[in-house]
Amino acid sequence: MSVLPNRDRQAERREATRREIVDAAWEIARRDGLAAVTLREVAAMVGMRSPSLYSHFDSKNAIYDAMFGQAWSLFLAEAEENLERLPAAPREALLDMSEHFFDFAVADLARYQLMNQRSIPGFVPSEAAYAPSVEVMERFIAAMHRLGVTDGADIDLYLALCGGLVDMQLANDPGGDRWRRQLPRVMDMFADDVALPGPPLRRPR
Template sequence: MSVLPNRDRQAERREATRREIVDAAWEIARRDGLAAVTLREVAAMIGMRSPSLYSHFDSKNAIYDAMFGQGWTRYLDEMRQHVLPAAPREALLSIAEHFFAFALADPARYQLLNQHAVPGFTPSEAAYAPSVEVMGLLREIARGLGVTESADVDLFLALCGGLLDRQLANEPGGDRWLKQLPRVIDMLADELGLPGPSLRSSR
């Protein structure tokens, strides 16, 4: 007969409370913007006194830190599960479209993860770690597609990020800049000599 290990119920309750706090912070950020996240607002949303909140997060930046780590961890999980086409051009386009979808689904999250939108906030090493894993995985995938130079990966990120920033700034619910992705990926693929038919002609 196997004996189950003793559960640390106090730690479980503490972790559940931290998740509730972070969820409330995201709700405030999505409703009113990242700057609206304060310890007082978060405490009020979950029915907790502000001093009690300090036993879980000692500052507003500590909450941002947890949000940052959670956001990149979620994208890393999605990235690992995302199945790519075999053709290099189609694969690059799929990576770009997947990140577009992730960003457009939650603009507040994208701002925190990618735009340094909170003055004075710098993520901790632990919270930053999943974003480093994302970049490592992206470079590994890119090498398999024939994009071997770091500068070429940087260019891919800059082109896609520029379009994404325009989309979010000017038409967050639309697809005006999203529709430019096949053209941009074709231009990059042509520059890098990647094989395959034009993406624009196939759509």
């Protein structure tokens, strides 16, 4: 007869409550902005008194930390899947990575701001929360090396180009695709500069 392992139901309930608190914080951030997240507001949304919240998170920054780690863990999982199915042609692979990051970024303004901008004064993610972002970067750099882009300055430029287009999209055409449509053109310019082989991504005018 098999014996099931003992379940720590108290730990499970505690983890479920933490997830509920983080979900409530995201809801506030998406509705009113990241700065609007307060312990009182979060507690009210989950039906809890503010002092009780401290048994799960000792500060507002601790909630931001959990949100940060959750967001990067989600992107890591998606990036791993994306990197496994990249096209063989270097330029097409470059565009595929760019479009994947772009779409993830513009899908959620509050999430993008917390992940990639210093939008919360005084907030510094913990080592544990920061770890998924480090793993994303390691996997991304390895993918760029496989494509033939190995110089650190070139990789920095690529990241700046992608981030700049995301910022322009979110600031000037939220919900649209004005700057996403620039990705093939920008990736061709970058690929030309670093001498990546392959036919142009842009359609002839």
